[in-house]
Amino acid sequence: MTQFSIQFLGTGNAWSKPPANYNTNAIVRACGHAWLLDCGILCPLALHARNIPIQSIDGAFITHLHGDHALGLEEIFFRSFFACQRKIGLWLPSAFSREHSQIEGTDLWENCLRASMETLVHQDGKTKITTLHDYADIHVVNPGEPFDLLGLPCETFPVIHTAQKPAFGIFLGSDAAYTSDCTFSKKRIEMLLERNISVIFHEVYFSAPYPHSVHTSIDELAELPPDVRKMIVLMHYADETTADDFARARKLGFRIASPGMTFSF
Numbered sequence: 360m361t362q363f364s365i366q367f368l369g370t371g372n373a374w375s376k377p378p379a380n381y382n383t384n385a386i387v388r389a390c391g392h393a394w395l396l397d398c399g400i401l402c403p404l405a406l407h408a409r410n411i412p413i414q415s416i417d418g419a420f421i422t423h424l425h426g427d428h429a430l431g432l433e434e435i436f437f438r439s440f441f442a443c444q445r446k447i448g449l450w451l452p453s454a455f456s457r458e459h460s461q462i463e464g465t466d467l468w469e470n471c472l473r474a475s476m477e478t479l480v481h482q483d484g485k486t487k488i489t490t491l492h493d494y495a496d497i498h499v500v501n502p503g504e505p506f507d508l509l510g511l512p513c514e515t516f517p518v519i520h521t522a523q524k525p526a527f528g529i530f531l532g533s534d535a536a537y538t539s540d541c542t543f544s545k546k547r548i549e550m551l552l553e554r555n556i557s558v559i560f561h562e563v564y565f566s567a568p569y570p571h572s573v574h575t576s577i578d579e580l581a582e583l584p585p586d587v588r589k590m591i592v593l594m595h596y597a598d599e600t601t602a603d604d605f606a607r608a609r610k611l612g613f614r615i616a617s618p619g620m621t622f623s624f
């Protein structure tokens with residue numbers, strides 16, 4: 360079993376604002392390496408607030424292309440490339456590479472980063488235009504295919520989040536699963552339990568359910584059996600979540616992640 364830890368940089372949602380909270384992004388540390396599990400627009404700010412230097416980040420995995428999960432990559436890549444003269448590893452679900460997926464509109468470079476990050480650089484006496492490959496060592500990954508992420512065995516699984524846009528959860532080692540953003544699925548929970556993991560990091564919202572939500576409500580999770588609820592750590596909740604909301608969740612057996620919290624395996 361590979362030992363690792365996951366430290367939350369933030370546990371908020373897309374609209375969270377410091378100092379209340381930051382986007383649900385985390386640092387995974389294993390085998391002497393540190394990598395970002397999602398890198399949203401507030402991620403560079405969260406790293407700065409915790410005095411975590413960008414030079415200490417060796418890689419990133421991105422679950423989906425919403426701003427609170429992917430748009431911090433611009434600063435991380437720019438600073439790594441220009442200030443630190445280094446690439447970091449990028450573990451990229453194939454759905455976010457048009458070259459591999461043939462899907463239009465979900466390419467990390469073309470649809471999220473290129474407009475800002477394509478730039479002229481001078482290297483080895485030549486002038487060239489940058490691509491994603493200049494900023495990152497890219498490792499394309501597919502659901503159900505185990506891969507090694509800087510020493511930690513990982514595997515992605517698809518989740519349903521926004522209509523017709525790919526999104527993925529990830530198994531971390533043999534002990535934990537991380538759903539990132541998703542709608543509720545009892546089948547998915549059953550699939551995760553079949554892997555004999557001990558912890559599920561699951562997104563949640565506490566506000567009144569609204570039609571066609573792309574997230575998971577506490578009421579849906581509350582329907583799970585008590586022994587399953589005990590395995591779940593809640594994340595990705597709104598800044599407006601109240602003490603009463605958290606108290607109710609704890610009474611149901613859930614644990615709640617908060618910014619800076621570290622879970623060790």
Ligand SMILES: [Zn+2]
Pocket residue numbers: 372373425427428540595
């Ligand atoms: Zn999100």
Ligand SMILES: [Zn+2]
Pocket residue numbers: 423425428520540
């Ligand atoms: Zn999202």
